[in-house]
Amino acid sequence: MTQLEELLTAWIPRQRWFAGKGVPIDALTVESQHVLIPGVPGLRVLVVAVGQKGGTDRYQVLLGLRPQGTLGDELAHATIGVCEPAPAGGPVGGPAYGPSSCAVYDAAHDHEMTARLLDRIAEGRGSGAVRFRRMPGSSIRTGMRSIVLTGEQSNTSLVYGEDYVLKMFRRLWPGHNPDLELTAALAGSPFIARPYGWIEADLPDPVTGEPVATTLAMLQQYLRSATDGWVLAATSVRDLYASPGLAPDEAGGDFTGEAERLGAATAAVHRDLARALPTDVVAPDTQAEMARAMVDRLGAAIAEVSDLAPYAQRLRTAFDAFAEVDAPLPVQRVHGDYHLGQVVRTDVGWVLLDFEGEPAAPVSERQRLSSPLRDVAGMLRSFDYAARHQLTGHDQDEGLAEPARAWALRNREAFCSGYAFGGGIDPEKHQVVLRAFEYDKAVYEVMYEARHRPSWLHIPLDSIAALAN
Known part of the structure; x- marks a missing residue:
């Protein structure tokens, strides 16, 4: 187990969205690390496989990296631990590659990092390991600060200004999430929040092993008066x-x-x-x-x-x-x-x-x-x-x-x-x-x-x- 995996093994059971509370973790593996912002400060999407009672569940972690001692009070609560840095594109938490360690944390709480997610959905960056999609005909404003909504359990939602909410699906299943699928089918209905875009990456099909486009997050209209x-x-x-x-x-x-x-x-x-x-x-x-x-x-x-x-x-x-x-x-x-x-x-x-x-x-x-x-x-x-x-x-x-x-x-x-x-x-x-x-x-x-x-x-x-x- 790498240094990062050891930190995640202690951190994940304490999160509201973790579905396996009260059951010992038999194994935890970072199956993939997708670099969104290289270096330190940096941003990565992790797919973490957690084994419990003979089964395996996969979770999404938006991992931020900053120099040790620089998180400050605003991000202290999101700290995962201190890890060895790695070269751009390399795995975090392996053998030491740099002169000092870095702090790793849940970057969903870092508005500077999450602003980049909104930027990329607006641009519709549709290639690479992590793909950012914009709904046809949608125009998305950028440059807004995000905050994490409190009270959610199975997912994490970020509100950008008074316009958008980005729902991060924490527990991942291969395939398009039904929330995205049905909301897209209902686009234009006055009885739903308008969809603007989504983020996806490939996960292996549990039967065939073939890569399947999997929904990581969905951007919708934020209903501020609701x-x-x-x-x-x-x-x-x-x-x-x-x-x-x-x-x-x-x-x-x-x-x-x-x-x-x-x-x-x-x-x-x-x-x-x-x-x-x-x-x-x-x-x-x-x-x-x-x-x-x-x-x-x-x-x-x-x-x-x-x-x-x-x-x-x-x-x-x-x-x-x-x-x-x-x-x-x-x-x-x-x-x-x-x-x-x-x-x-x-x-x-x-x-x-x-x-x-x-x-x-x-x-x-x-x-x-x-x-x-x-x-x-x-x-x-x-x-x-x-x-x-x-x-x-x-x-x-x-x-x-x-x-x-x-x-x-x-x-x-x-x-x-x-x-x-x-x-x-x-x-x-x-x-x-x-x-x-x-x-x-x-x-x-x-x-x-x-x-x-x-x-x-x-x-x-x-x-x-x-x-x-």
Whole structure:
């Protein structure tokens, strides 16, 4: 292991975007170093392979190099360590090539370095190991200082001025990231943030070993006036809790109008995706396979979380009913990880973000066609979360449980009404399919909360209990 790899082995597990937290690293290798700015100060893109429990995940690290002792207070928090320098184009962290060591750090936090990324996307530098692409017809302003957005977990986003956001995909899978693929297909829609360009490099295909163009980052419009959908919904719920005895439609901050408009926007995006990308109809045997996969996930969840066992029969019955539906099931490209945190409210309406799908799944799985009702189910589950999560540890839990259920039901109905009015599949006419997707999502949530947020485990369990009645 090189000196740099030793530093990365200690640094990577502490990063929010690292997916293997709590699991020992068996091996770490810098598979490739792509020089963007040679020398010291310098900038490189690393592809780092991390082995854990017999599997290997690849991560992107934007590595900055500066003379030791020159990072200053602004970049101290981004320090990875001190490494031996190398000649231009050579690997960092090998045998000493220069008279002194250099500091290596996460250059996503270095606005002088990241300004060069924006410059190169604007220029559309399309050759070399790392390629910078500009969307046809796009004009990109340069010379803006970037800052890193806080709060993200699986990726890192840089905001340039008030115009652009560059999302760096930290965990890499060979192929075009679905976020770029679907956003490009939706270009021109008022319900997405406009794409401006992207950065890519080649990764080896896991089966053939052949190089595959892989998305490293995507540049989009920054929606500076936007408000997160989860924040808006949570505010509405707080208003309800602060008004004891009032129905959800009587309390201040009623959310149902927004929920209905969000449903219509979701339907419009699904229609546009169906026009721009492939669609299909699921055969009965394939639908039965989907139902069996749901049953398998339920079994795995019960083995890990015994509190789910009392609802097992009702859940299996719902999955069996889904398997027996004889009506055609249209499938298409969908969002794949849809919830209130993936939408924002702007001055002119709702905008959908983050079409990456489930970040822990390989790109090939995220690109599979699915029913748009899967996205609908994800948003309905999110309404339940918005209503219930504030009850965790609340002194008046029992008294507020009924208003929480009423709020969730009212907004679920409004969203479904807006979705049908906007031209989507009418959820009311496909309750068997919708319920199966909802239950499947709730089972996933039970597993997630048990592993990561045990104090929130009651949320999906309570929802399953309510759905089962």
